[in-house]
Amino acid sequence: MQMICHVNSSRTGHDKLVRLLQYTCKLLVNWSNDASGLHHLESTLGSARKLLRFGTFFESLEAAGKALNHRDPVIRMSTALSKLCNAVFLFTDHLIWLNSVRMVNLSRSKWSKISINAWFYSVLFSLVCDLYKLKSIVEEYSRNCRNISLPSLSFQGVLEAYDPLCGFLISSQRPLLINLIKNCFDIVLPLSTLGYVKSSSLSGLCGIISTSLSILPLLPAK
Incomplete structure (x- = not known):
């Protein structure tokens, strides 16, 4: 509780x-x-x-602008595009809500399709960014062959004994793995709404x- x-x-x-x-x-x-x-x-x-x-699309626009400062071009573009698409999704979602309360008059089906497609691309670009980060981390780990000290009687320790890379990712890259798995499930949602x-x-x-x-x-x- x-x-x-x-x-x-x-x-x-x-x-x-x-x-x-x-x-x-x-x-x-x-x-x-x-x-x-x-x-x-x-x-x-x-x-x-x-x-x-309502109004949170401003935050996504701001996040898209901040992402443009990242030094890695792939992360910079994928994150910026993800945040920008999310801003479009939220803005069109605001319009649809305003239409539902009869404050604006618009084609609900047209704007709903734009909103859902923006949602899909937002998750897709975020997923691309996660996969790229994971690929870079795996390549860096392979070059350095770092040995991570983990408790032998832990889930991570067992994984490291079987696969050191897997143990390393779970112990040090857990937020990235969680976000990656989350996006894999998230991308099903707009695809479901689109009928796929x-x-x-x-x-x-x-x-x-x-x-x-x-x-x-x-x-x-x-």
Whole structure:
């Protein structure tokens, strides 16, 4: 309970918890005989998230600008494009929400497609960046052949005994691995909305897993 309160204390953490409930409802809708209530709750949670993140596209634009200062050209471009696409996704999402409350008049289907495609490319460029970082780290490790000292009676220690590279990545590159796995599950979500992934259950499950992984960095350190 204390950890939930800690996560919920920030806007980002609150959004993640609401997102987790939203995708849990999405998964349960496919398992329930009478899913009307769950479907309505999922829709309400989705609308609540749109309101809570209103205006946040400015933050993504700022992050895109900061990413242009990175010295590595691949990381610079992939991160900047990911943040820029996320800004487009959020901005169009704001417009769709304003249309839903009848403050602006626009073609909802047209702008929804733009929003979802921007969401997809945002996750895709982030995934490319993660894979590039992992590739660079593996190449650096192979050149240096560093020996990482890990406890012999730990999960990392067992992995290092079997595969030193695997043990090294888990012990020193855990945030990158978590983000990489999260993006692998995240990319299913826009593909599902675009109709390329047909299973709503799979979409709900991927949403739960990716959201749970995104909450991990927000938990207090032990």
